[in-house]
Amino acid sequence: xxxxxxxxxxxxxxRVQKSYDGETLVVKDLNLSMPKGEFLTMLGPSGxxxxxxxxxxxxxxxxxxxxxxxxxxxxxxxPPHKRGIxxxxxxxxxxxxxxxxxxxxxxxxxxxxxxxxREEKVKRALDMVQMGAFGGRRPAQLSGGQQxxxxxxxxxxxxxxxxxxxxxxxxxxxxxxxHMQFExxxxxxxxxxxxxxxxxxQTEALTMSDRVAVFDDGRIQQxxxxxxxxxxxxxxxxxxFIGENNTLIGTVKSIDGxxxxxxxxxxxxIDAKAVxxxxxxxxxxxxxxPERVEYxxxxxxxxxxxxxxxxxxxxxMGDIFRTRLRVAGKDDFVIKTRNAPDQVRLKRGExxxxxxxxxxxxxxxx
Ligand SMILES: Nc1ncnc2c1ncn2[C@@H]1O[C@H](COP(=O)(O)OP(=O)(O)OP(=O)(O)O)[C@@H](O)[C@H]1O
Ligand SMILES: [Mg+2]
Numbered sequence: 001x002x003x004x005x006x007x008x009x010x011x012x013x014x015r016v017q018k019s020y021d022g023e024t025l026v027v028k029d030l031n032l033s034m035p036k037g038e039f040l041t042m043l044g045p046s047g048x049x050x051x052x053x054x055x056x057x058x059x060x061x062x063x064x065x066x067x068x069x070x071x072x073x074x075x076x077x078x079p080p081h082k083r084g085i086x087x088x089x090x091x092x093x094x095x096x097x098x099x100x101x102x103x104x105x106x107x108x109x110x111x112x113x114x115x116x117x118r119e120e121k122v123k124r125a126l127d128m129v130q131m132g133a134f135g136g137r138r139p140a141q142l143s144g145g146q147q148x149x150x151x152x153x154x155x156x157x158x159x160x161x162x163x164x165x166x167x168x169x170x171x172x173x174x175x176x177x178x179h180m181q182f183e184x185x186x187x188x189x190x191x192x193x194x195x196x197x198x199x200x201x202q203t204e205a206l207t208m209s210d211r212v213a214v215f216d217d218g219r220i221q222q223x224x225x226x227x228x229x230x231x232x233x234x235x236x237x238x239x240x241f242i243g244e245n246n247t248l249i250g251t252v253k254s255i256d257g258x259x260x261x262x263x264x265x266x267x268x269x270i271d272a273k274a275v276x277x278x279x280x281x282x283x284x285x286x287x288x289x290p291e292r293v294e295y296x297x298x299x300x301x302x303x304x305x306x307x308x309x310x311x312x313x314x315x316x317m318g319d320i321f322r323t324r325l326r327v328a329g330k331d332d333f334v335i336k337t338r339n340a341p342d343q344v345r346l347k348r349g350e351x352x353x354x355x356x357x358x359x360x361x362x363x364x365x366x
Pocket of ligand 2: 050051052090166
C-alpha cells in the first residue's frame, strides 16, 4: 500500500527492515517516498516502529536491510552536520548547562550564523512557542511542557530542510497543543520544510498532515491524505484505528464489480463496497461510520437497503445527537446525526429502520 516511486523524492525509504536483536523485525519492508515540502505523519499504536523509523532517518540507527535516501543520496553517506535535519525527540533532551537562549543559539553557532542574525532568529523561535520571557532560564527551571516547547523551537530555529518530530506536543494542555499544531504546520508550509511527524493522536494527525502513514506491527497499513484515510480505509485495522466505526461481521454472499452482498450473522443481507474481501463464502468485517447512517426515511436515498434497529440510548450533545442502537444482535452500534431543525429525536425503546449508501459501507478483511 506504500508508494514505491522514489526517483525524485526528497525522503525515501526503500524496502527498509530493522531488527535490534537480529531475530525479530520491528520494521518490516517499509517503502515510503516524500516530495520536498510534504508534512507526513506516522500514526500508530505503541511499539509499532515509528520512533525506530525516525532514528534511522536521522542516522542514529542503521537499517538492517534496504536503504534510506535524503535528496537522492543514501543517508549513511551524508555526514551528520550536513544533513540539515531538525529534531524533536520523544524525550526532549535540552543541554542542561545552557540557558534557554543558549540552547536555541547552539544550532545557529554550529552553522556559523552571525551573532546579530542569531539573536533575531532565537527571539522569533521563542515567540513562536510563547516562551519569549524565558530566554535566561535553564531547562531545570522549566516545566515539562515548557521544556518541550523549547525543544521544538530549537529544532526549527535554523530553518532546516527536514524536521523530524516525535510526539512533540505530548506534554502540553489542549489549548496550547492546538495553538502549536497550527504554528508548526504554518511554519513548515511557509518555509517549505519537509516534516516527518510522529503522534498517537489521530485528530492531530488528521488536522496537521498532507499525508498520514498508519503503522501497525512494523508495517505501513495505509498511506493516504487524511480524508481518504477516514473515508476509504483499506483494511479493518485502519477502519478501527481512525475515528469511530461500526462493524458488523458477515459472509460474502455475492460480488458484483465494485460492490458485494454480505450476509450478517443474523441472516440479514446488506449491500457494501467490496474493498478488501476474499471470494464468496469467506468472512468479512463490514464497517460504517456513525455519521453516514440515516434513520430519517425522507433523508435516505431511494432503494437503499435498511436494517431493523432498537434505540438503546439517545444522547443530546448540542451540535449532534449520538444514539446507540441494537443492530443485528449487537448492542454497540452508534449513529451520529446533526441537530438540524427537522431532525427526529429518538426515544429509548423505539424500533426504527436504518440505512446507508452502499458506497459508505466498506467490506473489509475479517
Ligand atoms: N534500542 C532498542 N533495542 C531493542 N529494541 C528496541 C529498541 N528501541 C525500540 N525497540 C523495540 O522496537 C519496537 C518498536 O519500537 P519504537 O520505539 O519504534 O515504537 P514506537 O512506534 O515509537 O512506539 P511508541 O508510540 O510507544 O513511542 C518495540 O517493540 C520496541 O520494544
Ligand atoms: Mg516512539
